[in-house]
Amino acid sequence: MTDRELERKLADAVSHTAPDDLEGVLSRCETRKGTVIPMKKVNYGSAARKMIAACLAVMLVGGGTLAAGYRQDRVVSSVVSLDVNPSIELQVNRKEKVLACRALNEDARTVLAEMAEGEDLEGAKLDVAVNAIVGALVRHGYLESVSSAILISVEDQDRERADRLRQELEEAVDQALQSQSAGAAVLAQTVDADEQLQQQAEECGISAGKAALVERVAAQNSGLAFEDLAALSVEELKALAAAGAPAVPIGKAAAETAAKAFAGVQETAGVQSEVYPELGKTPAHYVVKLNTLFGWFEYKVDAYTGKVLGGRADVPQTAGQSTAAPSAGTDIGGEVAKSTALSHAGVKESAVTDLKVERDVHNGAVEYEVEFTAGGVEYEYTVSGDGTILDAERKVKSSDKQTASAGTDIGGEKAKSAALSHAGVKESAVTDLKVERDIHDGAVEYEVEFTANGVEYEYTVSGDGTILEAEADHGGSKEKNKEKDHDDHDDPDDDHDDDD
Numbered sequence: 001m002t003d004r005e006l007e008r009k010l011a012d013a014v015s016h017t018a019p020d021d022l023e024g025v026l027s028r029c030e031t032r033k034g035t036v037i038p039m040k041k042v043n044y045g046s047a048a049r050k051m052i053a054a055c056l057a058v059m060l061v062g063g064g065t066l067a068a069g070y071r072q073d074r075v076v077s078s079v080v081s082l083d084v085n086p087s088i089e090l091q092v093n094r095k096e097k098v099l100a101c102r103a104l105n106e107d108a109r110t111v112l113a114e115m116a117e118g119e120d121l122e123g124a125k126l127d128v129a130v131n132a133i134v135g136a137l138v139r140h141g142y143l144e145s146v147s148s149a150i151l152i153s154v155e156d157q158d159r160e161r162a163d164r165l166r167q168e169l170e171e172a173v174d175q176a177l178q179s180q181s182a183g184a185a186v187l188a189q190t191v192d193a194d195e196q197l198q199q200q201a202e203e204c205g206i207s208a209g210k211a212a213l214v215e216r217v218a219a220q221n222s223g224l225a226f227e228d229l230a231a232l233s234v235e236e237l238k239a240l241a242a243a244g245a246p247a248v249p250i251g252k253a254a255a256e257t258a259a260k261a262f263a264g265v266q267e268t269a270g271v272q273s274e275v276y277p278e279l280g281k282t283p284a285h286y287v288v289k290l291n292t293l294f295g296w297f298e299y300k301v302d303a304y305t306g307k308v309l310g311g312r313a314d315v316p317q318t319a320g321q322s323t324a325a326p327s328a329g330t331d332i333g334g335e336v337a338k339s340t341a342l343s344h345a346g347v348k349e350s351a352v353t354d355l356k357v358e359r360d361v362h363n364g365a366v367e368y369e370v371e372f373t374a375g376g377v378e379y380e381y382t383v384s385g386d387g388t389i390l391d392a393e394r395k396v397k398s399s400d401k402q403t404a405s406a407g408t409d410i411g412g413e414k415a416k417s418a419a420l421s422h423a424g425v426k427e428s429a430v431t432d433l434k435v436e437r438d439i440h441d442g443a444v445e446y447e448v449e450f451t452a453n454g455v456e457y458e459y460t461v462s463g464d465g466t467i468l469e470a471e472a473d474h475g476g477s478k479e480k481n482k483e484k485d486h487d488d489h490d491d492p493d494d495d496h497d498d499d500d
Contacts (some may be wrong), residue, residue, distance in 0.1 A: 013019070255301040
């Protein structure tokens with residue numbers, strides 16, 4: 001029985017016990033006005049008096065206990081927040097029932113609209129309410145990609161209860177995401193929010209839990225403003241923290257705007273978009289996929305400058321053009337393509353070995369594959385015919401690794417954790433896990449292979465924990481991710497790849 005139902009039943013009981021009959025009482029008093037009613041004195045014995053007193057005492061104690069219990073059920077014992085970009089807060093009593101559900105920003109209000117802005121969750125058990133919110137977040141597209149993340153935060157003065165709730169909710173959300181084939185990472189924490197942190201959270205329209213995450217990211221770089229970081233999603237904050245927080249990225253909305261402007265579809269209605277942060281790549285960028293009337297087109301937007309690094313410009317004008325070989329005006333030539341790649345890598349040609357430049361025509365557009373080695377690093381570039389960097393990879397050559405000593409071998413468990421963390425996968429979701437240690441050119445390496453959420457992963461982790469190579473097989477062809485494109489976010493409709 002919910003608190004509202006209990007209040008209604010109590011009101012009905014009082015109404016039946018003492019009915020509202022004021023008019024009837026007054027009319028009866030009028031008809032008997034002036035009448036003397038004899039009052040007969042009743043002499044109760046001592047035993048009867050004691051029994052009446054005992055009954056009254058029981059009624060008073062029982063009523064007091066019931067009232068106290070009712071008041072305790074209305075006291076907030078824990079505050080649970082769920083953050084993606086929507087920030088949602090649940091106030092919970094000691095019996096883990098939801099007393100109130102609050103949307104802390106506009107995105108959250110949109111998500112909770114289907115639940116009467118959260119009122120439908122009042123009185124529900126905490127795990128039921130959390131599952132309902134996670135389902136709504138998935139339906140609104142916030143937790144679809146493998147790079148996305150949801151943050152669960154628990155505030156409670158009872159530390160033991162807070163830790164238990166955090167663990168239970170983390171497992172429940174992870175299971176809910178798996179059941180809906182959502183690949184998002186689950187982050188969980190307990191929070192002791194002081195007055196200053198709570199005030200910052202309220203000013204920025206986020207939960208105290210997300211504010212605590214923002215505070216940790218800001219601690220990596222004192223030059224970053226709290227309010228700028230607060231505007232980022234949990235997914236972006238997670239990636240930014242892993243990259244060392246060099247600066248505040250432009251954000252998903254700005255990246256989408258830049259891609260639409262470059263594609264010439266910013267004023268076109270019905271354009272759908274998907275945006276993924278790749279803040280740990282070189283250069284740090286956002287992958288923006290646009291679904292237009294002409295098909296899917298993918299763009300790379302610099303995460304800090306907003307410059308479009310790759311993708312087709314002016315889609316409405318160019319998408320319908322012939323796929324015949326392009327004119328000389330759109331072909332910068334191999335020498336310029338080489339210079340463009342070297343300049344982007346910050347490498348002088350005199351330091352280069354094993355240089356190779358190949359020209360290709362892809363969907364009617366000239367592209368150059370530029371590969372070279374410098375300073376023990378292997379570089380692979382794809383440069384468009386107009387000089388745009390379409391793709392950039394860099395990998396440390398195995399032969400240049402130092403001979404491993406005991407201090408550079410993190411061990412199989414830590415290598416496994418490094419791979420799972422990079423993939424954004426919890427160990428509880430993993431099957432077919434295999435970890436193998438190897439010595440390659442004198443350096444320790446670990447091959448970590450596992451399956452999670454229908455995706456097969458293969459990682460090579462160095463003895464110091466560096467991710468040397470990552471592959472993800474989504475049921476089709478296996479895609480390598482050696483600091484490369486955002487391959488694990490390909491659209492289910494593979495036809496759009498030919499338009500990129």
